[in-house]
Amino acid sequence: MxxxxxxxxxxxxxxxxxxxxxxxxxxxxxxxxxxxxxxxxxxxxxxxxxxxxxxxxxxxxxxxxxxxxxxxxxxxxxxxxxxxxxxxxxxxxxCAVHCLDLMLEDMGKLHPFQKIIGRARRVTTFIYRHGRILSLMREKIGGADLVRPVATRFATSFLTLKSLHKHKDSLKALVLSEEWIGNKLAKTAADAEVHDTVLSVEFWNAVEDCFRASAPLRIVLRVVDGDEKPVMPDVTTLMNHAKEKIKLSFIVDNKKVLLKKIMEIIEKCWMK
CATH class of the missing domain: 3.30.420.10 (Ribonuclease H-like superfamily/Ribonuclease H)
Known part of the structure; x- marks a missing residue:
């Protein structure tokens, strides 16, 4: 047998x-x-x-x-x-899934990303803690949600940034709307921080950096954590493609120092 x-x-x-x-x-x-x-x-x-x-x-x-x-x-x-x-x-x-999750975790600890993830979390926390504001947000973005839990908690943080960026214009319209300004929460320090964050060009540029660094890895994560498990040569090909995509996106914007730190994290987790 x-x-x-x-x-x-x-x-x-x-x-x-x-x-x-x-x-x-x-x-x-x-x-x-x-x-x-x-x-x-x-x-x-x-x-x-x-x-x-x-x-x-x-x-x-x-x-x-x-x-x-x-x-x-x-x-x-x-x-x-x-x-x-x-x-x-x-x-x-x-485990490939755990390996990719560790990459996202370590990338999230890089100072530029850690700062932006923290600011984004304060925006979503403020919105989701207040029912009226949450209702207004969903109305502005067509009934969708900004926060969607996925396979791993570190992937969730980066996916939330993607969702915020997707609805950037609607969120700006939200914090400038009469309903938002007329809400009693508009006079609080937390509201002021959310208002300034959503209207900040610097914030949205940094969100794009986070998204470009994480998106190729999240594609690999989605494949390896799917129902049909790929064989290792396919995973290696996906990782090579992800690394090249990250390199190209940051070289174009001449952010070589940040790119170097990102690639060091990827190679450390992947090779060791």
């Missing part, structure tokens, strides 16, 4: 109760199947991870598990390396 090759996916997540859960899934030509979910809120050391991984591999069968895919934390990496020593036929890989 021909052996069935399996890939074990280990995905970390936090539930609504704040527990840190590790989900074990197995992928084969027949599809992806859920094995178990483990509460790792207390213990996340590599020895704990190693025991969990080895137990699941033993239950599936060492002879048919060919690859383990895990997040990129130091504890996961240490467990993966030891697993390969113990099971010579096994190969471990870091």
């Amino acid at each position: 021909e052996a069935l090759w399996l890939h074990a996916y280990v995905r970390w997540m936090a539930d609504r109760r704040g527990r840190h859960l590790i989900n074990f899934l197995v992928n084969s030509p027949e599809g992806t199947y859920f094995l178990e979910s483990v509460d790792a809120s207390v213990e996340v050391q590599y020895a704990f991870m190693l025991d969990l991984l080895e137990k699941n591999i033993e239950e599936i069968g060492k002879d048919i598990v060919v690859q383990v895919i895990i997040d990129n934390g130091a504890n996961y990496k240490a467990a993966g390396r030891i697993l390969m020593d113990r099971i010579p036929t096994l190969f471990w890989s870091s």
